[in-house]
Amino acid sequence: MSSPQKDGQDLSSELFSRAVELIPGGVNSPVRAFRGVGGTPRFIKSAKGATMTDVDGRTYIDYVGSWGPMILGHADEEVLAALHEALGRGTSYGAPTELEIEIAEEIIEAVPSIEMVRMVNSGTEATMSAIRLARGVTNRNKLVKFEGCYHGHGDSLLVKAGSGVATLGLPDSPGVTASVAQNTITVPFNDANALELAFNEHGADIAAVIIEPVVGNMGCVLPQEGFLQKVREIVTKHNALLIFDEVMTGFRLARGGAQGLFGVRPDITTLGKIIGGGLPVGAYGASREIMRHIAPAGNIYQAGTLSGNPLAMTAGLVTLKRLREPAIYEQLERAGNRLCDGLRAAARDAGIETITNRVGSMWTTFFTNEPVTDWTSAAKSNREVYGKFFHAMLNEGVYLAPSQFEAGFISHAHTDELLDKTVEAAHTAFRIIKSNS
Numbered sequence: 001m002s003s004p005q006k007d008g009q010d011l012s013s014e015l016f017s018r019a020v021e022l023i024p025g026g027v028n029s030p031v032r033a034f035r036g037v038g039g040t041p042r043f044i045k046s047a048k049g050a051t052m053t054d055v056d057g058r059t060y061i062d063y064v065g066s067w068g069p070m071i072l073g074h075a076d077e078e079v080l081a082a083l084h085e086a087l088g089r090g091t092s093y094g095a096p097t098e099l100e101i102e103i104a105e106e107i108i109e110a111v112p113s114i115e116m117v118r119m120v121n122s123g124t125e126a127t128m129s130a131i132r133l134a135r136g137v138t139n140r141n142k143l144v145k146f147e148g149c150y151h152g153h154g155d156s157l158l159v160k161a162g163s164g165v166a167t168l169g170l171p172d173s174p175g176v177t178a179s180v181a182q183n184t185i186t187v188p189f190n191d192a193n194a195l196e197l198a199f200n201e202h203g204a205d206i207a208a209v210i211i212e213p214v215v216g217n218m219g220c221v222l223p224q225e226g227f228l229q230k231v232r233e234i235v236t237k238h239n240a241l242l243i244f245d246e247v248m249t250g251f252r253l254a255r256g257g258a259q260g261l262f263g264v265r266p267d268i269t270t271l272g273k274i275i276g277g278g279l280p281v282g283a284y285g286a287s288r289e290i291m292r293h294i295a296p297a298g299n300i301y302q303a304g305t306l307s308g309n310p311l312a313m314t315a316g317l318v319t320l321k322r323l324r325e326p327a328i329y330e331q332l333e334r335a336g337n338r339l340c341d342g343l344r345a346a347a348r349d350a351g352i353e354t355i356t357n358r359v360g361s362m363w364t365t366f367f368t369n370e371p372v373t374d375w376t377s378a379a380k381s382n383r384e385v386y387g388k389f390f391h392a393m394l395n396e397g398v399y400l401a402p403s404q405f406e407a408g409f410i411s412h413a414h415t416d417e418l419l420d421k422t423v424e425a426a427h428t429a430f431r432i433i434k435s436n437s
């Protein structure tokens with residue numbers, strides 16, 4: 001895919017050439033490399049509020065938000081002040097702290113299904129641990145996931161569907177053994193019948209169903225009316241456990257996450273991103289009955305040298321306390337509406353077919369003319385046009401996710417002025433795309 005930018009002239013390109021010699025693909029997480037849109041990634045020097053500035057001094061309105069955590073905006077004053085204070089007390093002890101109790105209280109109070117919680121260091125660690133817990137508690141082996149949902153890079157989760165309904169998994173990545181992949185069954189999102197079929201076939205050995213209750217990782221895709229309720233019913237009927245992976249949606253869509261918003265209670269919840277306030281954190285929680293199986297209370301092992309790290313707990317706690325304020329979620333809803341209405345109108349004016357999905361401050365514009373409800377419909381989006389849109393927006397000073405299949409995030413720091421500027425940029429970007437097509 002070609003980029004409208006001339007690469008190789010600026011400091012970002014220089015740094016990228018250095019990085020690719022030292023780091024696989026030049027990045028420490030794949031999507032950052034711009035492979036989905038072409039061109040070379042911008043290297044970032046600093047960020048403040050709703051904007052990021054690259055090493056060449058260009059400032060962008062940021063809709064990646066570090067892929068979700070920065071709901072208060074970058075370098076929030078209160079988070080920074082708390083971190084500065086915490087730094088002076090040391091950065092890690094490997095012994096319990098009162099901060100860990102406080103963040104546990106904050107999470108348990110907010111998330112309806114969580115009575116006990118364990119902190120880990122990433123979303124990946126949270127989902128891997130949650131699955132081990134589900135298998136340990138049920139004494140079953142198989143796992144059901146939905147096609148297009150991402151739950152971190154754990155072996156049993158790096159599996160997507162083959163064709164057909166309830167296909168037994170094939171590994172999605174070399175290095176994942178067939179024996180691990182065999183235990184993962186994949187069904188289409190928003191398809192309760194396919195889930196029912198999977199249970200009919202393998203029910204006695206299905207430990208858990210894991211789902212992003214609102215998907216962010218194939219772009220933003222909403223559960224259809226009643227779908228999550230139906231999933232809950234089916235899983236309960238077969239005595240399996242339901243895992244809501246709320247690493248992205250937790251504290252994002254509402255203080256109680258997607259489960260609070262939709263009123264469906266999972267058995268186990270995974271969290272990450274926002275609960276670390278921009279530092280590396282994950283967590284998983286459930287009822288006391290389930291969580292008491294985790295070591296050292298129980299015999300399912302899970303541990304972490306830096307888990308509950310005082311800096312991460314400090315940033316997370318300040319963030320979660322701020323999110324007690326319902327006005328923040330009301331503002332995010334208004335902002336999401338303003339931005340997405342604007343984007344839809346801009347596309348319409350330019351005569352470009354798009355579908356913009358949104359829940360609260362999570363959104364994606366797809367380049368297709370039919371509703372996007374699962375992986376099959378998401379995959380119909382024209383990725384080449386998305387690449388053009390991405391680069392045109394970047395030129396206009398708007399930093400979108402460098403992939404069609406990622407959600408955009410609005411923060412509390414995105415003012416109406418910045419949102420309107422973004423819509424104006426989109427008018428220009430869509431016109432450019434139209435005139436070049």
Ligand SMILES: *Cc1c(COP(=O)(O)O)cnc(C)c1O
Pocket residue numbers: 121122123124125127150151152153212216217245246247248272273282
């Ligand atoms: C980001 C994400 C993960 C993985 O979290 P990491 O911190 O990147 O390991 C897992 N599940 C969902 C839904 C996510 O959005």
